[in-house]
Amino acid sequence: MLLAIDIGNTKIKVAVFDADTLVNKLSFNKGDIKHEIQKLFTQYAEISKIVLSSVGEEDAQLLLWLQTQGSLTIINRNSDFPFTNCYKTPKTLGIDRMVLSAGAVLQFPQQNRLVIDAGTCITYDFIDRANQYIGGAIAPGLRLRYESMHNFTAKLPLLYPEIPASYVGTTTKQAMHSGVVNGLLYEIEGFMHRYIEQYGNVVIILTGGDAEFLAKRLKNTIFVNSNFLLESLNKLYLYTIKIEND
Missing domain, CATH: 3.30.420.40 (ATPase, nucleotide binding domain)
Structure with missing residues (x-):
């Protein structure tokens, strides 16, 4: 399973995917991110991959923690895009x-x-x-x-x-x-x-x-x-x- 994390201007949105199927999703404030994501790791032990994008600067401590939870891919301007x-x-x-x-x-x-x-x-x-x-x-x-x-x-x-x-x-x-x-x-x-x-x-x-x-x-x-x-x-x-x- 894959955990997708979108860090926006005002909210954080996360979703659990099983291949192309969206299994669950959450939206919450930035201060709650670690607590809310931990719930998903507990609920879906099968999550082994994480993809993240952020409109602002990435939180170094958050990235370090996520790396202990699964294989982390960060989408940025250096990533491969199909256009x-x-x-x-x-x-x-x-x-x-x-x-x-x-x-x-x-x-x-x-x-x-x-x-x-x-x-x-x-x-x-x-x-x-x-x-x-x-x-x-x-x-x-x-x-x-x-x-x-x-x-x-x-x-x-x-x-x-x-x-x-x-x-x-x-x-x-x-x-x-x-x-x-x-x-x-x-x-x-x-x-x-x-x-x-x-x-x-x-x-x-x-x-x-x-x-x-x-x-x-x-x-x-x-x-x-x-x-x-x-x-x-x-x-x-x-x-x-x-x-x-x-």
């Missing part, structure tokens, strides 16, 4: 975006792919049918939009995501919900339309913590998978192992 990185500043491309792009290439071969990750920030990553990572966009996610309105104005309240009843808000709260949610939906629809307009057939994958919330209101045909990053980590691990053994 050519055409980003003009490749060293600034987030490892989470690279892992998602790898998962899109491995799951949807010989197709144009657009991965939309609706998390703390919402990221758009495009990989063409020739497996060239072209680039994308980064924008504030749902919660950042709500928080910025509250933090940078005098009187606007701090709200939490809620599907607006109408695009016309008749109260301040309704107007905020409409502006944030409908504004983000229009943004996503606009990006999807532009990519389809330019590239023709495009496989669109929506993932991240807010994927399910947003998917209910999107009109385009998309693949919605909130576990796509963890699944991509698993696929990328299998890919790197195959490369090393060839």
